Amino acid sequence: MWSAANRSAQEMIWMSVGEPLYRDLDRMQTAARGLIDAPDKKGALHLDPSYVPSPEIAEVDIHLQPGGYALDRGPDDIIAGVFYETGGNVFSFGQGAGKSDSKAGVIFKLLDAEFPEIKPLRILDLGCSAGAASAAYAANFPDADVHAVDIGAGMLRYAHARAEALGVGVTFHQMDASVLNFEDGFFDLVVSHNMLHEIGAEKRRLMMAEALRVTRPGGIVILQDVDTRMAPSIVHQVEKDWDTHFNGERFWNIYNNADLVADMYGAGFARSDVAEHDMAAVSGINRWYIISGRKPV
Ligand SMILES: C[S@@+](CC[C@H](N)C(=O)[O-])C[C@H]1O[C@@H](n2cnc3c(N)ncnc32)[C@H](O)[C@@H]1O
Numbered sequence: 001m002w003s004a005a006n007r008s009a010q011e012m013i014w015m016s017v018g019e020p021l022y023r024d025l026d027r028m029q030t031a032a033r034g035l036i037d038a039p040d041k042k043g044a045l046h047l048d049p050s051y052v053p054s055p056e057i058a059e060v061d062i063h064l065q066p067g068g069y070a071l072d073r074g075p076d077d078i079i080a081g082v083f084y085e086t087g088g089n090v091f092s093f094g095q096g097a098g099k100s101d102s103k104a105g106v107i108f109k110l111l112d113a114e115f116p117e118i119k120p121l122r123i124l125d126l127g128c129s130a131g132a133a134s135a136a137y138a139a140n141f142p143d144a145d146v147h148a149v150d151i152g153a154g155m156l157r158y159a160h161a162r163a164e165a166l167g168v169g170v171t172f173h174q175m176d177a178s179v180l181n182f183e184d185g186f187f188d189l190v191v192s193h194n195m196l197h198e199i200g201a202e203k204r205r206l207m208m209a210e211a212l213r214v215t216r217p218g219g220i221v222i223l224q225d226v227d228t229r230m231a232p233s234i235v236h237q238v239e240k241d242w243d244t245h246f247n248g249e250r251f252w253n254i255y256n257n258a259d260l261v262a263d264m265y266g267a268g269f270a271r272s273d274v275a276e277h278d279m280a281a282v283s284g285i286n287r288w289y290i291i292s293g294r295k296p297v
Contacts, residue, residue, distance in 0.1 A: 007246050010064050017086040018066065021079070029076045032161035042169030043138075043146075045160040051174050053151045056200060062248050069129070069198075072153040081158020085130040093284060099166050103193040103224055104136035105282035110290060111189075114275075115220055120144050120189035124214065126177040126207065127195030131159030131170060137191070138168035147182070149175040178206035185216040196225040197255035204258070208267035217297045221269075227287040229256045230278045260291050269293035 021028075036045060052058075053070035062068050065087060071080040089097060111118055121144050125134040128148035138146040148170055150156055156172045163170045175181055177195070190211045196204060211221045228236045240256045243249040264274045277290040 003242060003246060006242065010247060013087050013090045014064055014066055014083070017083065017090060021082050021086065025079070025082075028082060029078055031165075032078050032157060033076055035161040035164040036157060038164065041164050042167070043160060043163055044171045045156060046171070046173045047153050047156065048174040051151070051176070056250065057151060057198075060248050060250055062198065062250075063243075064248050068248075069150075069152045069155060076157070077154040078158035078161065080152050080154035081130045081156070081162070084155060085132065085158070085162070088130070088132075092286075099135055099139040099168065101132040101136035101193075102282045102284065102286070103288060104133040104140070104191075106279050106288050106290070107191060107222055107224060108140055109282070110222065110277060110279065110292070111220075114277075114292070115294075118189060118220055120187075120219075122187045122189075123147070124149070124180075124182070124187045124190045124211075125170075126190065126192040126211065127198065128159055128172065129155055131163050131172065133191070133193045134159065134170045134172075135163045135166050135168050138163065138170050139166075146170045147173065147187075149173045149177055149180070151176055178203045178210060180210045180214055182214045184213055185219075186214050188216060188219045190215050190219070190221045192223045192225075194225055196223055196258075196260070197249065197252050200251055201254055201258060204255075204260075205263050205266060208263055208269075212268050212293070212295055215295045217295050219295050220292060221295070222290060222292045223260075224288050224290045225255065227278065227289045228252075229258075230287065230289050264291060264293050270296050 058070040060068050065083050069080060120141055123137050123144050123146045125148040128134045128150045131148055134148035153174055156174055160172045215221055228240055240253050243252040261274055265271055273294040275292050279288050
């Protein structure tokens, strides 16, 4: 009964946001195009037409989102981003609206508490989706050069238009987080939000190594995700399996069972510089799992 109700609730999210989305799509695409083409915009959008998302992402309606993350129906398409933001806001009860993002908000707290000396001037957000966290970093660190990468062109067009509409400058790139096209040591802070559970083990290890490579000596890598792996209750244990089998979350269990600390060592972080954190969301009842690592000086 619980599983059937859960599955139906998840399907209803996409039906409820999909109907108004498609009804209003022309207006939204025109508005997004206007923001993307604006001569005085604050950020930038770099799409890579040669990029072909891997089947593990492209062929899955992740958490039942129609078309998944890589959906791209043409040069003005923003559906993946609109779906992600509106569906996500139903799912999270509006915790990611506007320039505030509850996940990024937790990282601001962590930086204040554990890394107060880090005043980031170059920030990279990996797997940014609709750019909720990216916009929050740009708003919170107005002097910083904020970059964000994702694999989905439809996702990135929307993220870019969204950031411009909010008046914050973020440079968005269509790029795989496991093969970053940035020079060594470029960033003070590299983050990812809810991305570890979306990728397989090999990509995760490559992504950690890339995050370390593009971070400057003394800079910080902070990877945040769902808390199902932290002291899981019986409910968490059921949820772990359920999402893998019934919610299009192919890597959910792989994330839950991974030894992420060992992966960070394997990526090149020193043992003494890696830490795990279990933090309460800034609003709502969620807790977040976070793993951080400082690049050796
Ligand atoms: C759950 S969403 C995270 C959204 C966003 N960070 C947030 O917290 O709102 C995961 C995102 O990671 C992206 N992604 C998955 N694999 C990726 C990869 N190899 N490189 C870059 N982005 C990837 C997906 O396209 C998706 O937008």
